[in-house]
Amino acid sequence: MTDTAIAEALVAFDAAIATTTEVEGVWKALQALADVIVGAKLFTVMRLDWANDCSARTFTSHPDAYPVSGTKPINRTHWFETIHVKRQPFVANTIKDIADVFPDHETIWSLGTGSVLNWPVFVGDRMLGTVNMLHEEHYYTPERVEAAKLLSLAAKAAFLAVEHLERG
Structure with a gap:
């Protein structure tokens, strides 16, 4: 990942939204930007519904493996402590380590991840959801996690852009 590649990816993200x-x-x-900054074989976005x-x-x-449908209870394990409480x-x-937190670990493994x-997304002191990137074992090194900080503002922009589009 070069500074030029990141700059170009940010410009493309901005133009797209x-x-x-x-x-x-x-x-x-957002997925295209994440691919440039940190990389992901599987990329998903979860939105939280705190009221329910x-x-x-x-x-x-x-x-096919992870359809966009249905809901699931908020995962209140050490995952939640890290994501929501510690932010x-x-x-x-x-x-x-994935199996300790996610019951769908067999599906995750079957995808080669x-x-x-x-990545938690907070706006206005409220967690809106997470951006989830999966890759081969040992992929998310401290350097890649540090680089992922560049996604934080873009993830917020994406969540707010989606909210705007859904309001019509």
């Missing part, structure tokens, strides 16, 4: 009229276009632009204590997948790069990204770099980086 400025012009798209489709929610999926916003998420695809659940989350819903709003975007996925693998709709830090959650990183698990082995399938064993064994590490995860979940």
